Amino acid sequence: MTQDADRPTPSPSCPIPGGGARRRDVLSTVIVGAGCVGACALAYPFLDSLNGTKNTSLGEDDSIDVDIAALRPGQQLVVTWRGWPVFIQKRTPEMLASLKTADIVQRLRDPDSKILQQPKDATNWHRSVVPEIGVLIGICTHLGCVPSYATPSPNDKSGKYSCPCHGSQFDVAGRVYKDAPAPYNLPVPPVTMLSATHVRIGQSKGDPAFSIASIQQI
Amino acid sequence: MSKPDNTPAGWLEARLPIISAFRREYVDFAMPRNLTYLWNFGAFATIALALLIVSGIFLALNYTPSVAEAFNSIETIDRHVSSGWLVRAIHMGGVSMLFAALYVHMARSLYYGSYKAPRELLWLTGLGLFILVMIAAFAGYILPWGQMSYWGATVVINAMNAVPLIGPALASWLLGGEGLGSVALHRIYVLHFVTAFSIIGVIVLHVAALHVVGSNNPTGVEPKTSADVVPFHPYYTTKDGLGLCLFLMVYAALIFFAPDLLTLANNYAMANPLVTPGDITPEWYFAPFYAILRAVPSKLGGLILTAGSLVVLFAVPWLDRSPVRSARYRPVLRWALLALFAAFIALGVAGMHKPTGLWLALSRISVAYYYAYFLILLPFLPRVEITRPEPATLRGEGA
Amino acid sequence: MKRYFLGVFLALPLSAQAATPEQRGFQVYRQVCSTCHSLNHVTFADLSGIGLAVPDIKAYAASRQVPDGLDDDGDPKTRAAHPSDPIGSPYPNEAMARLANHGDLPPDFSRLAMTEEGGARRIETILRSYAPKPSDVVLAPGSYYNTAFAQNHIGMPPPLHDGQVTYADGTKATIPQMSHDVGAFLDWVAHPHREARSHTGLVVLIYLAGLGTLLALLKRRVWKRVKETRQ
Numbered sequence: 001m002t003q004d005a006d007r008p009t010p011s012p013s014c015p016i017p018g019g020g021a022r023r024r025d026v027l028s029t030v031i032v033g034a035g036c037v038g039a040c041a042l043a044y045p046f047l048d049s050l051n052g053t054k055n056t057s058l059g060e061d062d063s064i065d066v067d068i069a070a071l072r073p074g075q076q077l078v079v080t081w082r083g084w085p086v087f088i089q090k091r092t093p094e095m096l097a098s099l100k101t102a103d104i105v106q107r108l109r110d111p112d113s114k115i116l117q118q119p120k121d122a123t124n125w126h127r128s129v130v131p132e133i134g135v136l137i138g139i140c141t142h143l144g145c146v147p148s149y150a151t152p153s154p155n156d157k158s159g160k161y162s163c164p165c166h167g168s169q170f171d172v173a174g175r176v177y178k179d180a181p182a183p184y185n186l187p188v189p190p191v192t193m194l195s196a197t198h199v200r201i202g203q204s205k206g207d208p209a210f211s212i213a214s215i216q217q218i
Numbered sequence: 219m220s221k222p223d224n225t226p227a228g229w230l231e232a233r234l235p236i237i238s239a240f241r242r243e244y245v246d247f248a249m250p251r252n253l254t255y256l257w258n259f260g261a262f263a264t265i266a267l268a269l270l271i272v273s274g275i276f277l278a279l280n281y282t283p284s285v286a287e288a289f290n291s292i293e294t295i296d297r298h299v300s301s302g303w304l305v306r307a308i309h310m311g312g313v314s315m316l317f318a319a320l321y322v323h324m325a326r327s328l329y330y331g332s333y334k335a336p337r338e339l340l341w342l343t344g345l346g347l348f349i350l351v352m353i354a355a356f357a358g359y360i361l362p363w364g365q366m367s368y369w370g371a372t373v374v375i376n377a378m379n380a381v382p383l384i385g386p387a388l389a390s391w392l393l394g395g396e397g398l399g400s401v402a403l404h405r406i407y408v409l410h411f412v413t414a415f416s417i418i419g420v421i422v423l424h425v426a427a428l429h430v431v432g433s434n435n436p437t438g439v440e441p442k443t444s445a446d447v448v449p450f451h452p453y454y455t456t457k458d459g460l461g462l463c464l465f466l467m468v469y470a471a472l473i474f475f476a477p478d479l480l481t482l483a484n485n486y487a488m489a490n491p492l493v494t495p496g497d498i499t500p501e502w503y504f505a506p507f508y509a510i511l512r513a514v515p516s517k518l519g520g521l522i523l524t525a526g527s528l529v530v531l532f533a534v535p536w537l538d539r540s541p542v543r544s545a546r547y548r549p550v551l552r553w554a555l556l557a558l559f560a561a562f563i564a565l566g567v568a569g570m571h572k573p574t575g576l577w578l579a580l581s582r583i584s585v586a587y588y589y590a591y592f593l594i595l596l597p598f599l600p601r602v603e604i605t606r607p608e609p610a611t612l613r614g615e616g617a
Numbered sequence: 618m619k620r621y622f623l624g625v626f627l628a629l630p631l632s633a634q635a636a637t638p639e640q641r642g643f644q645v646y647r648q649v650c651s652t653c654h655s656l657n658h659v660t661f662a663d664l665s666g667i668g669l670a671v672p673d674i675k676a677y678a679a680s681r682q683v684p685d686g687l688d689d690d691g692d693p694k695t696r697a698a699h700p701s702d703p704i705g706s707p708y709p710n711e712a713m714a715r716l717a718n719h720g721d722l723p724p725d726f727s728r729l730a731m732t733e734e735g736g737a738r739r740i741e742t743i744l745r746s747y748a749p750k751p752s753d754v755v756l757a758p759g760s761y762y763n764t765a766f767a768q769n770h771i772g773m774p775p776p777l778h779d780g781q782v783t784y785a786d787g788t789k790a791t792i793p794q795m796s797h798d799v800g801a802f803l804d805w806v807a808h809p810h811r812e813a814r815s816h817t818g819l820v821v822l823i824y825l826a827g828l829g830t831l832l833a834l835l836k837r838r839v840w841k842r843v844k845e846t847r848q
Binding site (some may be wrong): 008009010011028031035045046048049050051052053054179 | 236246248272273276277279282294295298299300301302304305431438441442444446447448449452461
């Protein structure tokens with residue numbers, strides 16, 4: 001990319017406005033500034049298109065109704081809500097008792113659910129609308145893996161969740177144990193008990209203003 | 219290198235001299251002092267291409283190359299993706315603006331003899347760019363999977379099949395051995411991308427070649443003294459900048475106030491392999507070549523004439539035997555060339571109409587003249603033409 | 618003809634004040650046209666673009682059923698539409714649409730004002746060009762007399778009659794009025810961003826004209842010296 005030796009070059013006397021000094025005058029400064037503003041404005045539609053179609057949504061009702069008639073005590077059902085795995089458990093009396101056992105409770109990070117990870121009507125000792133039915137979003141608050149459920153067994157009647165990725169432990173109400181990396185309890189989605197056998201996930205009758213986007217971490 | 223420069227610029231310069239290279243090629247670079255606004259169109263084409271590539275990348279993020287979803291995804295971009303309609307308008311309008319800039323750029327080269335020694339490689343790389351742009355535009359036009367996309371692709375693929383020896387193999391490779399369906403659409407999508415990015419590479423060659431030999435000018439006389447040239451900056455930065463502003467105004471007027479002016483409404487109907495639309499016409503920038511294709515009543519003949527109309531351009535630097543570059547000083551060729559431009563435009567208009575009656579006659583006359591210009595007038599006119607004297611320097615010229 | 622009347626009586630009256638031609642046109646679409654014609658690429662939520670209120674959109678969406686996969690027994694099931702769903706087709710598939718319409722497929726409305734030569738004005742003309750069949754004209758079954766066409770017939774039965782809908786804003790629902798409103802609605806449907814487009818365009822052109830003026834001044838000043846050396 002070099003010019004031919006025999007091609008003429010502009011002479012030093014060649015007129016450059018401002019007497020040879022490359023002094024930026026007001027007019028060219030304004031033009032360069034306006035050009036930069038224009039370039040930034042041009043970038044707007046491209047970057048805005050990265051937002052996809054979300055701005056055209058009206059915030060619609062995406063709640064789902066789940067039939068839990070077939071759920072046996074101690075068993076867990078996994079459904080999908082907003083693309084997240086949602087655990088629905090039917091708790092046994094032993095499981096419920098374990099939630100109040102003192103030596104378990106003192107090993108929990110946030111036993112009283114002080115941090116906003118659940119709607120108001122699930123901010124209680126069992127973290128659910130009714131004690132017998134627990135509903136949790138199965139996303140570990142550490143780095144987002146899905147914790148696996150240890151079904152209550154004769155050896156451990158309380159049941160628990162342990163995350164396969166980095167060993168975080170949660171009790172059956174989704175409360176996190178202290179000696180593990182996950183910082184918060186598992187999130188509880190908004191839940192309405194339609195009947196003893198039907199659960200609506202996505203709408204909370206006890207806390208209608210609750211938005212899942214407002215919780216500490218999912 | 220006697221005294222180490224400790225500024226950040228000096229540090230960079232010692233390791234990668236891009237600052238001095240930029241200064242040499244785009245600030246102090248010697249430009250003829252008499253370039254007209256016709257010399258802006260290369261910059262216009264570059265800007266249009268840059269906008270096409272950027273908008274294309276953002277469109278690709280929302281596009282699905284499958285028969286079932288392609289049309290829907292384009293509708294989603296146009297209707298629901300934030301600013302999607304604008305990104306797509308920039309892309310669609312950009313194609314027309316790019317072709318318009320390229321056609322003017324090429325016509326300017328023909329008129330002022332910019333293809334002649336020592337600028338043959340500029341002309342050849344430029345033609346390579348033009349063909350790559352045509353391939354990218356054709357492939358891109360298929361992607362929305364509208365009626366015109368589908369039937370345009372069908373016609374071109376059948377034309378490919380008619381090419382002896384290599385045609386059927388090429389068509390089969392493009393289609394993946396099947397009909398025009400999802401497999402083909404996916405390949406065409408990749409083809410669109412690959413050609414678009416290879417265009418950038420060829421532009422680098424084109425500009426590199428330009429910076430070796432320098433720009434031609436309206437007189438066709440090489441600048442000889444330093445009084446004949448001016449530095450690129452600030453002279454041509456301001457001139458290109460002003461021209462670019464006007465170019466962008468036309469571009470903006472097109473996409474904001476006449477978005478449907480150059481597009482074919484039929485392409486807003488989803489591809490239907492069972493129904494060919496009644497008035498199938500190409501996009502305006504392909505219309506001249508489409509007219510050549512239909513000018514002769516022979517499948518292979520039309521293909522040869524169409525391909526030949528591009529091939530003959532590659533030979534132009536060697537077909538033109540005149541020592542005088544600029545048509546300014548060639549009184550006969552000047553009119554012959556203006557007639558060539560008229561014939562090309564006539565072909566374009568004929569290409570948008572049904573090939574019957576007057577339109578067919580017009581395309582035949584125009585094709586005949588197109589070939590006559592390149593194969594007869596260019597080589598043989600210099601023997602009889604009396605040229606006017608060229609100026610000795612550019613000092614009294616232009617500016 | 619029966620289904621048109623069904624459409625009129627089944628559609629819920631709009632609670633919004635239909636004030637613009639597009640809004641009135643939508644009312645006619647909802648109560649009349651949508652019994653046969655689909656809007657496959659327009660979502661319920663898009664209707665906020667013609668000023669429809671969010672509760673009305675949600676109510677309209679909820680009144681339509683859309684397929685929702687299979688139930689636990691493997692049978693197809695439906696759910697109430699969400700605002701983000703396309704308004705879609707009144708027929709489950711193309712075959713059903715043809716069966717209900719003498720073998721013809723009622724065109725989708727999403728881009729009709731674009732693909733139909735003459736655009737929204739042409740659609741308006743077609744809608745108001747139905748006339749009683751002159752006695753000497755013989756029409757094939759499933760054809761209706763319409764002077765907008767060179768052959769004076771169309772496959773669509775006359776869809777509109779005076780007073781067919783009751784406009785909430787009190788506009789008299791004559792055939793020309795409804796035709797005009799439907800045309801306006803379909804024009805918006807085919808060019809949903811026209812307003813934003815021309816607003817943006819104006820700003821861009823003003824900006825470029827301003828920048829161009831400044832550049833012209835600078836260019837003149839820069840080139841003045843070269844012009845002076847020209848003899």
